[in-house]
Amino acid sequence: MMALSGYPLGISVQAVDVVDNKIVDPVTKHIINNSLDRVIEEVNAITVEFESIPEDLLELVHGSGKLKPSVEAILTGADRVREKKLLEKLEIANCPFEIVTDVEELDAAVDKLGEKLIIKASRDGYDGYGQWRLQNQSDLPELKLKLSKLNLHKVPLIVEKMLNFDRELSLVAVRSSKGDIAYYPLAENLHYQGQLHVSIAPAPKVDEALSQQAQEIFNKLAESLDYVGVLAVEFFQIGEQLLVNEIAPRVHNSGHWTMQGSDTCQFENHLRAVRGLPLGSTKVTSPTAMINIIGCKDFARDMLSIPGCHLHWYGKTPRKKRKMGHFNLCADNYAELGNTMLALAEYVPIEYFPMLKDEAARLLKL
Incomplete structure (x- = not known):
């Protein structure tokens, strides 16, 4: 998804398989006949799409001076002990x-x-x-x-x-090397068996004070880490207070809604940041529901007849709890979004989408 967002900008993306350090085309998955050392020398910027990267590989690319975000940020996102110590140091409320x-x-x-x-x-x-x-x-x-x-x-x-929180929210935002920040609105996230199933953005019933609280927390984290790129912060909301659950130094699943629901998606904005380009607008173009497709085999595409329904299929081999793709559903308001979710439920094997109907019903009552 990051590679596809780069093509219109004239940015070519190559991937490194961290298991064997082979260079791979991120779209076709074909191996590229090039060495890791040569790629590091040739490219303009190096970034990550997940945190669990061997530290020797991180140190190698760090030595090039091209890695964004920093090694410190990536290691902090990969290690909950580091993460908790950073939150304590910055006096950011957490569990x-x-x-x-x-x-x-x-x-x-x-x-x-x-x-x-x-x-x-x-x-x-x-x-x-x-x-x-x-x-x-x-x-x-x-x-x-x-x-x-x-x-x-x-x-x-x-x-x-274990806290009795009201709901789970996340803030996805992007910071440039100059310190410019563009915030997406808070998204509301619904989990099932520890895994994100649905994100609604913008999150309903968010006032300016709550948004400001989330942004101030983001600012503290990003400035402390001298962060460049997209950073996601997951929260528990208890009353009017936000507690940080965890941080993710990368594009984030709860930000996939931006592919259709925002002027500039998180993937493009991440590339803009790490390549030193101006950040794109994060203006919301429509309320959007992102629904993960988890462990589900291929199915008919008839749901594409639903207005505002967009399918992103990853082409992975199916297995239990594996994210196979996602839907982005766009609508003019929350009630219409709820109806669109109910329409989608008629086309998909509902046992793989346990949150879909209940969340649709909740949106219809807003």
Whole structure:
């Protein structure tokens, strides 16, 4: 998606397979006959689309002076311990937590945080993987047995208090090397089994004070990291307060709605930032619902007859919980968006879209 956004700007994108360092065309997936060292020398800029990159590879590209965002930003997004320490340093509100490097420390964590906990691996966890929940202290011995098989000194656990939040929001914004910032509006995110299923943007019922609070948090993070590119910040909203859940130093799933719902999509704006071009307008062109297609095999394209329905299919091999693509649904208002979501539900295997009808019904009541 980043490569496709680059073509109209005259920007050619090549990808590096971090498993074997081979150079790949990001659209056709064909291997390009070129060496990593040569590509690093030839390109104008180097960036990332996910955080879990071998540190030796990061240091190699960092040495070129072309990597944006910085190594520090990427490593912070890849490691929850680093992330939590940055939030504490900047005095940014987040979930009460403890860092655990031995399962026997979990008892003290329960005493301090309560018996309802979310436990997260500090690295390599995403889409609900690398996470465990404790609902009752009586289940702690069984959970400790399960976690005792992990090397917690190598990959510590972040143990967080399970909060009764109102909703989950995210702010996607882009910062240039000159410090210019363009903000997309807050998006409301709905998760199922730890994985994002639906984003609604702009998020309903967001006032100026809430938007300003999110933007000020973004500014603190971006300035501290001297950030260049798109950065996503995920929040829990409790009343009028935002708590940072996590940060993502890259284009983000909850920003995919911008491909149809904004004047300039997040992918193009990321490329603009890392190449030193002026940032594009983040003006919203229509309320948009982004619906992930998860673990679902190929299906008929008849839903494309729905006005405002846009399909983005990734061409991946299907497997459980894998994001196979997404829909962007655009409408003039939330009620019309709800009706469009109900129309989509008639065309897709609904067992793969457990949030679709309920969220449509909620939008119709706004």
